[in-house]
Amino acid sequence: MATTASFHATGEDLAAQIETIASGAVIGSGTYDVSISSDQVLPVMAGLKDAGYEMLIAVTGVDYVGYFEMVYHLLSLSQNRRAVVKVRCGEGRVDPVVPSVVPIWRGAELQEREVYDLMGIRFEGHDGMKRIFLWEGFEGHPQRKDFL
Amino acid sequence: MPLSTQPITINVGPQHPSTHGVFRMRVTFDGEQIVDVEPIFGYLHRGSEKLAESRTYTQVVTLTDRMDYVASMTNNQSYILSVEKLAGIEPAERGVWLRMIAAELQRIASHLVATGFFLQDLGALGTPLIYMMREREQILELFERLCGARITNSYMRPGGVFMDAPDDFWPALDRFMAEMPHRIDEYEDLISGNEIVAARCDGVAVVDSQTLIDASVTGPMLRASGVDWDLRHRQPYEYYDRVTFNRPLATASDNYARYIVRIHEMRESLGIIKQCLEQIEPGPVRPEEVPALIRPPVGDSYVGTECPKGELGFYLVSDGGVAPYRCKVRAPSLINLTLLREMLIGDKMADLFVTFGSIDINMGEVDR
Numbered sequence: 001m002a003t004t005a006s007f008h009a010t011g012e013d014l015a016a017q018i019e020t021i022a023s024g025a026v027i028g029s030g031t032y033d034v035s036i037s038s039d040q041v042l043p044v045m046a047g048l049k050d051a052g053y054e055m056l057i058a059v060t061g062v063d064y065v066g067y068f069e070m071v072y073h074l075l076s077l078s079q080n081r082r083a084v085v086k087v088r089c090g091e092g093r094v095d096p097v098v099p100s101v102v103p104i105w106r107g108a109e110l111q112e113r114e115v116y117d118l119m120g121i122r123f124e125g126h127d128g129m130k131r132i133f134l135w136e137g138f139e140g141h142p143q144r145k146d147f148l
Numbered sequence: 149m150p151l152s153t154q155p156i157t158i159n160v161g162p163q164h165p166s167t168h169g170v171f172r173m174r175v176t177f178d179g180e181q182i183v184d185v186e187p188i189f190g191y192l193h194r195g196s197e198k199l200a201e202s203r204t205y206t207q208v209v210t211l212t213d214r215m216d217y218v219a220s221m222t223n224n225q226s227y228i229l230s231v232e233k234l235a236g237i238e239p240a241e242r243g244v245w246l247r248m249i250a251a252e253l254q255r256i257a258s259h260l261v262a263t264g265f266f267l268q269d270l271g272a273l274g275t276p277l278i279y280m281m282r283e284r285e286q287i288l289e290l291f292e293r294l295c296g297a298r299i300t301n302s303y304m305r306p307g308g309v310f311m312d313a314p315d316d317f318w319p320a321l322d323r324f325m326a327e328m329p330h331r332i333d334e335y336e337d338l339i340s341g342n343e344i345v346a347a348r349c350d351g352v353a354v355v356d357s358q359t360l361i362d363a364s365v366t367g368p369m370l371r372a373s374g375v376d377w378d379l380r381h382r383q384p385y386e387y388y389d390r391v392t393f394n395r396p397l398a399t400a401s402d403n404y405a406r407y408i409v410r411i412h413e414m415r416e417s418l419g420i421i422k423q424c425l426e427q428i429e430p431g432p433v434r435p436e437e438v439p440a441l442i443r444p445p446v447g448d449s450y451v452g453t454e455c456p457k458g459e460l461g462f463y464l465v466s467d468g469g470v471a472p473y474r475c476k477v478r479a480p481s482l483i484n485l486t487l488l489r490e491m492l493i494g495d496k497m498a499d500l501f502v503t504f505g506s507i508d509i510n511m512g513e514v515d516r
Contacts, residue, residue: 007383058478107364133190
């Protein structure tokens, strides 16, 4: 059976590629993912899009209790490769914020609204930053670990 | 003297027969022309991703059934593949073939629903939808034989499927396989060359492939714009690398192109099932050593599969416990709606639901 892992760029390759786009942006890498600092999100993502990752597949927010993390799954149709980029949204739980990638990929529009609604991560530069599933006036963000 | 008009805003849905569930739009019209659309989501939000965090990996399968509830099998498959990757489970060979047969049957059923309702929205009231529901019913009966359930199947498990197909499943599947190609010919005779369908669909809601890629649109909608992107072919999972099939494409990227791609994909799915039947061998459907309570090592996994509506992916994070720490669903139905506004603006009121139907969404998956 063909393993899906073979279509993922390794963390090492990806870190080297990002290093050429924005030097010093990489703060760590795993087997198939790479972590970048949150102030470098826009230049790195724009650079990766130019390097062939045309499509933003998924935008995920994860609550690790001590901090929030954004996970971006990118896909290159031309090179048939996937990449995983992780961004830590500051320290602590108060007002996590990351730059919006909507200027780079339209596909982030609804997904970032979903993350904002359910996880409470704010996206700077997104014009329609409002709740998507829950109603305006709902208190709290249900996907956080402290929402019971 | 020019007639002065005034834009009027109308609320559509959430309770509306053509919204494929409970979708709501605030649409502004200038006369008969659409000038603005604001989609409003959330009427079927059940918090599936949150619920998954308090269930074991096997129990979550039942939640995936209820996401895209006209394509439960493919949802099961996508989730199971992500769990298998996370926990390092090697599936049983017969189990994988059964999963592929179930998934391809489900793709046909989902495309039948999409096409049937698309024509219903177009104004072909009754006949096409009843015809397609008749064939879908046969597939649901096959599923009932296979696992006891028609819609919320929960058929698949990490490592394979929960039971082997009973003896009476195989002749029933053969009967369906013999009949279905003629049924698809029948749809083509009735619909594909129909002048009214052509007049209503050709050149309506055209989006170029670059915009679609930029908006993360996948599935038949992307293939209708000429982009040859099918995960079963480009990034084969299960045993899709052991079967051959064509990827039907269209280039017009209008409502008709999206319809015709789905019709042709049904034929390809039948071809894939035929090849699965030739290659499936007797054996266990699930390895004995897979524990009932799965505890994957700490880490994360993402697997995207080609579902009837586009790329469905599950991003799972494990903290080493019996339940996923985070279970994110990459829902094609939600993401394919990103361009809804652009696709509708400038068209007539009567095209509103035709275009909406051509995108093929399922509210269970949009809101989750």
